[in-house]
Amino acid sequence: MESYDRLGHDAFERMYQQNPMPEDSQFVHPEWWEANRDYQRSGYQGIKNIGEDFLPVVRVCSIDPSPTKENALIVSDVVATRDSFAVAILECKKWKGGAKELVQEMDRCIATYQLDYMILETSTMTKWFEREPVYERLKKEVRFIEHHTGVNKLSEELEVLSLAADIENGSVRLPYGDASGRAMSGLLENEANVYG
Numbered sequence: 001m002e003s004y005d006r007l008g009h010d011a012f013e014r015m016y017q018q019n020p021m022p023e024d025s026q027f028v029h030p031e032w033w034e035a036n037r038d039y040q041r042s043g044y045q046g047i048k049n050i051g052e053d054f055l056p057v058v059r060v061c062s063i064d065p066s067p068t069k070e071n072a073l074i075v076s077d078v079v080a081t082r083d084s085f086a087v088a089i090l091e092c093k094k095w096k097g098g099a100k101e102l103v104q105e106m107d108r109c110i111a112t113y114q115l116d117y118m119i120l121e122t123s124t125m126t127k128w129f130e131r132e133p134v135y136e137r138l139k140k141e142v143r144f145i146e147h148h149t150g151v152n153k154l155s156e157e158l159e160v161l162s163l164a165a166d167i168e169n170g171s172v173r174l175p176y177g178d179a180s181g182r183a184m185s186g187l188l189e190n191e192a193n194v195y196g
Contacts, residue, residue, distance in 0.1 A: 048077045074091070
């Protein structure tokens, strides 16, 4: 209730209820995506360790679990510099399922991508998960970073609206070299296009 009072109806609906706003209030314009489409790279293919060793690149999987709606994950190679932001998306996925399916996806991503970090959105599901033995096992395989959306939704640096400039500037590289890459990139594009 405090967040609703502070933000107002429209911002609360976008940030906390994940309800898109009318088309004229969108923060990403569909034509911006063209500058982000990498037609030379297929889905599931990254940029880490392919001749770009002069830039520090880390492989990250970000997971947003939901006990009631769809879970989501994005695997990406992130150029880790303080002065600029660039990311190459390897995989985007949504799925329905509980804790068992969440652990399966984590195991798959760790094994498939040799992750440096896993960013886990804090939720009621993750509070339970952090007390389970499987969490201790996973922490030995990858470094976990907790992410608290409630705090970051108001951060000028970390909120979703800060991504608009990165998309406009072509800093979010999407795999467009094959059908699977275009399909998963479409998940991200379509969600951002309707986000107000």
